[in-house]
Amino acid sequence: MACRWMSKIIRSLCVFLLCSTAGWTACSIINESNEQAPKMNDVLGLLLTEMDSCPKDVFALRELLKQLGLKLDTTMVANRGFHNPSQGSFSLFEMVSGNAKLTTATTVSPGEFFFGHFTAVDDANHLIADQNPVKDSLMIEALAWDQQKRVFNFYELRGEGEQGQWFYRGDSQDIFADNEWLHRQEDPFHPKFGRRLRCSGCHGAGGPIMKELDSPHNDWWEPNRKLDFGGREADKKLAEILETLVPPDYLAKNVVIGLRKLLDTHSSQQQSLSLQEQLRPLFCPVELNLASDSATNDENKDEVIIPTGFFVDERLVDTPITILVARAFYQLAYKRVGSNFPETNLEDADHAWLTPVKARSDRMAIDALIARGVIDDKFVADVLGIDMTNPVFSSIRCQLLRFLPELSFGWREKFIANLVKSSEPVAHELAQNLVNPELTPRFYRARAQQFLENCRIKLKNPENVAELYKLLVQRRKEIRTSEISANPRGQILEPGFRVIFPESEIEDQRKLTLTLDCHVEEEA
Incomplete structure (x- = not known):
């Protein structure tokens, strides 16, 4: 009887300690199995697990990155054509670099950390950053270089109804595995792909991508040729983001740097x-x-x-x-x-x-x-x-x-x-x-x-x-x-x-x- 009573106390203490440990993590990051993702060694994964507050939208994430001493450069593309602002659909792709003031000093080099988000039009016909946390809405997509695994980790912030939830979707190696049979299908009429992460459909090389990589970067914002918002004004929050806009060749250069980093790191692993x-x-x-x-x-x-x-x-x-x-x-x-x-x-x-x-x-x-x-x-x-x-x-x-x-x-x-x-x-x-x-x-x-x-x-x-x-x-x-x-x-x-x-x-x-x-x- 005493042993059973003591066993209950021990189990209760273990549950308390586990809950307390979980409480030390500001953000829960869920993986594809709907379980808590393991700790990653990229700057995004580190800040999500080390900081006291969890950024639940792009505004909070940007503010947190700036507080850590990191620099943000932003590029912008018209999703439905340069001369088609009818739906107010634009994408913003941001590059992060600098020295992050985390528990251990973390240097983020160019080509190592990217995140993207999108715009919408509000009821007042203002152009806004689309951060509505409606169920399963894509609020942020990001990839960041893992200093330990030496690959890119892919993340998403998706709406959960009231706020955003962070997801770890996989890494470069998962993309290679998903695309193992690309152009090598046993039945080309019924091609098979892995289902590890959504990003495998676009990021076939396992790293950052920009389709309009070479000048003139069709449909992208340029300092001397800005995008047409259809007569709309950007609201205050989006306007602050637009202040960091840079030409698209900044993104192009960072994409190439990221791809080179992945290729150089994995030249020996490619032999497997x-x-x-x-x-x-x-x-x-x-x-x-x-x-x-x-x-x-x-x-x-x-x-x-x-x-x-x-x-x-x-x-x-x-x-x-x-x-x-x-x-x-x-x-x-x-x-x-x-x-x-x-x-x-x-x-x-x-x-x-x-x-x-x-x-x-x-x-x-x-x-x-x-x-x-x-x-x-x-x-x-x-x-x-x-x-x-x-x-x-x-x-x-x-x-x-x-x-x-x-x-x-x-x-x-x-x-x-x-x-x-x-x-x-x-x-x-x-x-x-x-x-x-x-x-x-x-x-x-x-x-x-x-x-x-x-x-x-x-x-x-x-x-x-x-x-x-x-x-x-x-x-x-x-x-x-x-x-x-x-x-x-x-x-x-x-x-x-x-x-x-x-x-x-x-x-x-x-x-x-x-x-x-x-x-x-x-x-x-």
């Missing part, structure tokens, strides 16, 4: 991945970027620049050739297909010839493979030489990924043998490329250079511009049909939330291809 996973960014897209004419359509310049990355992987270009088309030809081309920008009376996006291009993150991954000695420049050029005029969404090139052996030892010989045994002509083409010493990187660069020159000449004809524009429409659609957009938990274009491209009235057509003499033709 299958060879197909390691070389996937060479054969297939993992992420994508967007490129366009450098001038805005508002400037109405006489000529439009078509980005080189539309024609060919820029790795194959030694001397850039500027491909210009007359604006009159360009306008005729998009009018023919009934181009219209959703929710507006406009016919085009803010910048002309807005197109998907090979992602910087994929190109950086290829550079890392070369630096590690996994592949060399000739191997890269041999692969990119397959369907060379389709630099991003080439199903022909991507399907060759499956011929790579899983293991790395003696893989080149096995790869060539697998290609030779195949009944597919494109596999034989790559096998011949790989063993032909005369097909050097210089050879492919010369071929790419001649191809670009052919295009420069051909596009002086308005009919050729019109045909090439149809190919542009197809490539925009290919983003949605690509496997990178098949993850049920998230898609890189964020459909329904972002409006990026104009739409067209082109009916279903046979797939178009671009020949080396720059002729657009229907696929046989």
